[in-house]
Amino acid sequence: MSHTAASVASKARWEHFPHDADVGVRGFGATAVEAFEQAAQALTAVVTQTPVESKARVEVNCEAPDIELLFVEWLNAIIYEMAVRGMLFGRFAVRIEGQRLKGTLWGEPVDVKRHAPACEPKGATYTALKVAADNAGIWSAACVVDV
Amino acid sequence: MDPARFTRIDETTWRVEPHGAMRVPAIIYADENLIRDMDDKVYEQATNVATLPGIVQASYAMPDAHWGYGFPIGGVAAFDPDRGGVISAGGVGFDISCGVRTMLTGLKIADILTVQKSLADSLFRQIPAGVGSKGAITLDAIDMDAMLTGGAHWAIERGWGEARDLERIEEHGRMAGAEPGCVSERAKERQRREMGTLGSGNHYLEIQAIAEIFDTNVAAVFGLELDDVVVTIHCGSRGLGHQIGTEFLKEMVVVAEASGIKLPDRELACAPINSEVGQRYLGAMRAAINCALANREILGHYARRVFAHFFPDRDLRLLFDVSHNTCKTEPHVVAGKRRDLFVHRKGATRAFGPGHESLPEALRATGQPVLIGGSMGTCSYILVGDATGEQKAFSSACHGAGRAMSRHAALKQWSGRKIVDDLAAQGILIRSPSTRGVAEEAPGAYKDVGAVVVAGEHAGLARRVARLRPLICIKG
Numbered sequence: 001m002s003h004t005a006a007s008v009a010s011k012a013r014w015e016h017f018p019h020d021a022d023v024g025v026r027g028f029g030a031t032a033v034e035a036f037e038q039a040a041q042a043l044t045a046v047v048t049q050t051p052v053e054s055k056a057r058v059e060v061n062c063e064a065p066d067i068e069l070l071f072v073e074w075l076n077a078i079i080y081e082m083a084v085r086g087m088l089f090g091r092f093a094v095r096i097e098g099q100r101l102k103g104t105l106w107g108e109p110v111d112v113k114r115h116a117p118a119c120e121p122k123g124a125t126y127t128a129l130k131v132a133a134d135n136a137g138i139w140s141a142a143c144v145v146d147v
Numbered sequence: 148m149d150p151a152r153f154t155r156i157d158e159t160t161w162r163v164e165p166h167g168a169m170r171v172p173a174i175i176y177a178d179e180n181l182i183r184d185m186d187d188k189v190y191e192q193a194t195n196v197a198t199l200p201g202i203v204q205a206s207y208a209m210p211d212a213h214w215g216y217g218f219p220i221g222g223v224a225a226f227d228p229d230r231g232g233v234i235s236a237g238g239v240g241f242d243i244s245c246g247v248r249t250m251l252t253g254l255k256i257a258d259i260l261t262v263q264k265s266l267a268d269s270l271f272r273q274i275p276a277g278v279g280s281k282g283a284i285t286l287d288a289i290d291m292d293a294m295l296t297g298g299a300h301w302a303i304e305r306g307w308g309e310a311r312d313l314e315r316i317e318e319h320g321r322m323a324g325a326e327p328g329c330v331s332e333r334a335k336e337r338q339r340r341e342m343g344t345l346g347s348g349n350h351y352l353e354i355q356a357i358a359e360i361f362d363t364n365v366a367a368v369f370g371l372e373l374d375d376v377v378v379t380i381h382c383g384s385r386g387l388g389h390q391i392g393t394e395f396l397k398e399m400v401v402v403a404e405a406s407g408i409k410l411p412d413r414e415l416a417c418a419p420i421n422s423e424v425g426q427r428y429l430g431a432m433r434a435a436i437n438c439a440l441a442n443r444e445i446l447g448h449y450a451r452r453v454f455a456h457f458f459p460d461r462d463l464r465l466l467f468d469v470s471h472n473t474c475k476t477e478p479h480v481v482a483g484k485r486r487d488l489f490v491h492r493k494g495a496t497r498a499f500g501p502g503h504e505s506l507p508e509a510l511r512a513t514g515q516p517v518l519i520g521g522s523m524g525t526c527s528y529i530l531v532g533d534a535t536g537e538q539k540a541f542s543s544a545c546h547g548a549g550r551a552m553s554r555h556a557a558l559k560q561w562s563g564r565k566i567v568d569d570l571a572a573q574g575i576l577i578r579s580p581s582t583r584g585v586a587e588e589a590p591g592a593y594k595d596v597g598a599v600v601v602a603g604e605h606a607g608l609a610r611r612v613a614r615l616r617p618l619i620c621i622k623g
Contacts, residue, residue, distance in 0.1 A: 018553030020186055020214035047278055049583070069397070076393050083337050083386045086279060110279030117278030118583040119554075120347040120623070122241045122389040125216050126396070126413040146216070146241045146389075147348050147554070 011138055014042035017128070019144045024128055025075070026142035032067060032131060033094045035141040036074055036101075040092040043075055043124075046145060047082075048115040052090030054106035062101050068131045070101055071141045075124035078105060079145075082121070086110050122146040148185045159210075159606040163190070168409070169197040175208040176540065176606035181598060184551065188214035189221075195411045196224050200419070201232025203481055203488055207540040209495050210602035211549035211594065216240070217414030220494035223543040225479065227488055228420035233408065234428055235417035236399055238491035239474050241392035243432055244439030245350075245383030246317075246470030247496075247518035247546075249529065250447055250463040252454060254376040256356045259618055262457050263576060266354070267619045269453050271578035274352055274446065276345040276623040280580070284342040284445070291335050294342070295327040298437030299468075302444040307343070309451075309465075312444065314507040316468040317497065320444070322437050324476075326430025330387070331394055334431075337386030338438060343445040347581075347623035349520075349547075349588060350382040352450065355527060355615035365531050365612045368513045369466055377615065378450050378463060379527060381520045382623075383472065384439040391435050395428045420489055429474075436473060443468055466529075467516035471496045471546035479541055490541050498532035498544035498609045517609045519600060520547040523577060523622060524570045524590035527615045528600045535607035544609035548596035557592035558583065566590075579622035588622060 012034050017024035023046055027038025044052060058081050062073035078089060089107030110117060127144040134140070153161035153175070161182055163173040173193040175182065189212045196218055197206035203225045212221030217237030226232030259266065275282050286294060294301045299320030302308045313320040345352060357375045360366045371377075384391075399416035402424045410416065418425040451463045474491045481488075499506060499515040506515055517530035525548070536542045552560075563582030566589055570577055579585050597614075604610050 016555055018555040020188070020553060021220060021550050023554050064397075069400075073397075080333060080337065080390070084339075086281075112277070112279040112580050115279070116581045116583065117347070118581045118587060120278045122348075123393040123396075125241075126400075126416075127216050129413070144216075 012038050014038040016042060016045065022144050022147050024142060024144045026140055028138055028140050030139065032139045032141065033096055035131070035139040036071060036094045037092040039075065039141045040078055043078060043121060043145060044088055044090060046119065046121055046147060047117045048088060050115045052088045053108045054091050055108040056087070058085065058105045060103045060105065063099050065099060068129050070099065071131050072124045072126060072129060072143060074101055074103060075143070075145065077103065079121050079123060081105060088115060119147045148182055148187050148190050150179055150182050152190060159602050163194055165197065169194055171197050171202050171205045173197050173206045175212060176602065176608060177210040178598065178602045181210050181602055184594065185212060186214045189219045192217065192219040193222065195415055196222060198411060199233055199415065199417060200408060201226045201230045203227050207543065209543065209545040210599045211545040211547055213549045215493060217412050218491065218493040221545060221549065222493045223491065223495045223540050225488040225490045225541050226420065227486060232420050232489060233417035234420050234425045234474055234489055235415060235491060236392055236395040236428060237414045237416060238493050239432060240472040240493050241389045242383040242472055243388035243392060243435035244470040245472045246439060246443065246468065247379060247381050247520055248443045248447060248468035249466045249518050250378045250450065251370050251466055252376045252378060252463055253461045254458060256374045256376060258458070259354065259376050263618060266457055267576040267578050269456070270352065270619065270621050273449055273453050274345055274621050275343065276621055277347045277580040277584070280344055282340055282342055282344045285340050286342060292327040294441050295330060295434035295437050296325050298322055298440040299444040302441040307448040308444040312465040315465040316440060317470060320440055322433045322440070324429065325433040325437050327434050329427045329430035330391060330434050334387050334390035334394065337390045341385040342442055343449060344385060345446060345621070345623045346382050346385055347584060350623050351523065352446065352621040353379045353617050354619040355379055355617050357613050358526065358616040359614040361611040361613065365513045368510070369516055369529065369612060371529065371613050379518065380443055380446050382442060382446065384435040385442060387438045388435040391431045395431065398424060432474060436470065439470060440468070467518060469496055469518055479537070492543055494546050495543045496546045497542060498536050499542050500532045500534040500536050517544050519545060519596065521596045522548050522590050522593035523588055523620045524575055524617060525593065525596060528596065528611060529613045529615065530600060530609035531612050533607050533610050536609060539607050545599050545603050548593035548599060550592055551594045552592040554587040557587050557589050561586045561589040561591065575617050576619045577622060584622060
């Protein structure tokens, strides 16, 4: 089911899916890269439904033996930057080369009043972890996030 | 779940005989309704845990069990290092040493009602809660390592707590065997400004009133009377624990494979206890336990400061502080022999019965207080560890109501604003930076905590001492 605030672009979109105690994030796109970027939007939407402004840029790098584990690393890299910088991110650019990912995050410091953050992601998990393309060639990247 | 999938041993004991790769049975303690309401994932995860090397006796699930990560939340499993036993980052969880403390105020409901609103506002201002809240403490590298080794002792030495609290904290406030050197710089960086913060999600600080006493004698020893007011804090090791959990989960997936451990689920990633990674995780996890103990001590200190302002002639005394996401080395008697086991409790509370050597003198005759969080707006419980708990599940009990509904479904069903208003009409004041967060944590999204604790009592895990109802809830 798609989330009310989900992106409505043709292939690029995201959604949340239910988990008993936590929440699942899933990004869709024409490529794995686009699905990764959309899932990052879903991660931010776990915290806030307010648009996040692109006031500052942060670079992240991660590495993993396969694309699914790389997806978890990507989300965990964002969670880490959110936590140590006290920021939220609203725009994402990803490059994947082999087992390595370079990501750029654009965002701003958390404004408690404006963003009204609902909860804090603790870590991306291997639960419901899947990165794959469907028969129509649309990529999705998903996992449950512990909150 | 379909109860027919189990062998029913008695009213509250449901057993799955070992089959396939299971080394021991899986045992769930719950009544029939709770079993029916549980997700099938609990069956799958409890039986998966039973396949892990070195597991002793059984893979257990508590009455509040629900779908977790590798282990069910509400899962208990003990491993013997001398028989190839493992330690699992997923079996401890991301929020290492998340737990509950309850403090006695010496006040009655009537004392609170006259100042309820201003007390709620003051607590909300003074207790950093939720994303974007800022703690007043920043740790440098030396302080960080001292905190990770010293736990609540460190907090007290720094003036954020009272020495008399220590005997009422698990491990007497300091987990032995912590190795700050095993904690990554990233994990430390994540914690640098997070001491004395509550976090978010299901974490809270509540002012509660004793609404019902079940065991007058034990309640008297615990210092609980009808209409008494207590302060209860639920939180854990914050960013540090989360980062340690994340990093070791990744590492243990590789180690498990290299050690020839066949994982039915990647979240069950584990390492032999007697391995370099296993020992390193233990050092880091124990440091995170100290972080949680220090954090709750500091939050308790903040609560004391606020209460001292409103009630200058009263002081807050700690009843107990106990974690529910840990792996502890404990001696247990198995088949007549005392063995040192590594007991994982993921969303399960240690519940030592009467006479246990680790309990302070004042509590030794009754057993350990077991603190069960409710959900905003519903009741919490104080239980006492039962003598039979040792045999039943290595002295473990439930930890809370357990969710009955996902956050997603809760958001569709409730409005945060309406919940706050409805609870205010019932005399419960909620303070939270996020109305959406309140909706996700709606009381109706949780199971009936009353049914959970009754099932635990019938199963011989822990007995009810008192029921508490909330007056003020500060949510992250």
